[in-house]
Amino acid sequence: MKTLYLDIFSGISGDMFLGAMIDLGVDAAVLEAELAKLSLGGYQLHVGRKTKANIEGVKFDVHLLPTKGDEHSHEHGHSHSHSHDDNGHPHERSFADIKALITDSSLSGWVKEKSIAVFRRVAVAEGKVHGMPPDEVHFHEVGAVDSIIDIVGGCIALELLGKPRVLAAPVTEGTGWVDCAHGRFPVPTAATLEILGARGVAVNQCDE
Numbered sequence: 001m002k003t004l005y006l007d008i009f010s011g012i013s014g015d016m017f018l019g020a021m022i023d024l025g026v027d028a029a030v031l032e033a034e035l036a037k038l039s040l041g042g043y044q045l046h047v048g049r050k051t052k053a054n055i056e057g058v059k060f061d062v063h064l065l066p067t068k069g070d071e072h073s074h075e076h077g078h079s080h081s082h083s084h085d086d087n088g089h090p091h092e093r094s095f096a097d098i099k100a101l102i103t104d105s106s107l108s109g110w111v112k113e114k115s116i117a118v119f120r121r122v123a124v125a126e127g128k129v130h131g132m133p134p135d136e137v138h139f140h141e142v143g144a145v146d147s148i149i150d151i152v153g154g155c156i157a158l159e160l161l162g163k164p165r166v167l168a169a170p171v172t173e174g175t176g177w178v179d180c181a182h183g184r185f186p187v188p189t190a191a192t193l194e195i196l197g198a199r200g201v202a203v204n205q206c207d208e
Contacts, residue, residue: 001025001161006168010208014150019058021157022047034156035149037106041065043145062146092138095123102152110163114155125194140181171201174208 001024006012022028028047035045042065050059093101102115123134130137139147158164173188180189188196188203196203 001164004158004161004164004166006166008168008171010206011171011173014147014154015060015062018150018153018157019047019060021154021161022060023058024161026157026160030160031153031156034107034111034160035153038101038148038152039105040101040145040148043149045149062149064145092140094136094138095119096135098139098148101148107152107156108159111152111155111159114158115152118151118155121195121198122191125191125198128194129190171196171203173203173205175205 004024006017018031022031028045032045044063044065046059046061046063048059049056051057098119099116102112102119105112107115119139120134122139123137126137126139127134158166173192176187177184178187178189188205193203
């Protein structure tokens with residue numbers, strides 16, 4: 001595949017992207033084997049075909065396994081669940097933690113480079129919003145296991161498809177509010193706008 005075109009008519013999430021990549025031909029078993037190189041436990045992947053609004057596609061889920069104090073596993077769909085420590089608090093990982101996790105793995109050099117670049121872009125945006133150096137940024141939602149799987153898995157999928165050039169339609173976001181670790185923020189959030197603005201990507205909003 002030489003070119004991948006994303007029609008982002010209502011945003012896109014990591015699980016949606018990976019489901020689409022598997023539908024395009026990425027072998028789910030190979031993807032899972034590559035992700036295992038991260039030495040990141042506490043999750044199981046589930047891939048299956050689903051029909052929604054009469055449209056068939058691949059549904060990709062990250063199921064977080066129960067940890068101490070949890071009575072059930074979490075399922076990752078469009079909102080991110082969190083793994084918890086022994087006190088029931090979500091794990092937080094710094095950019096340095098995630099960079100080390102990826103660097104110390106046996107993933108390919110290309111996947112390492114692209115995955116770290118994605119996290120670095122988020123760290124720079126979060127750092128600017130919160131007034132701190134990127135290396136000191138602690139990820140909350142993005143540091144969760146399912147988000148690491150989404151981002152690194154996305155880069156693995158692109159490599160398996162032959163490292164295509166990725167193009168996208170104009171970005172369309174929804175409206176309203178989102179609750180995250182720092183409180184309640186309007187959509188699009190400040191970090192999202194910073195990432196898009198830094199690359200000169202225009203964003204429109206729909207009524208959803």
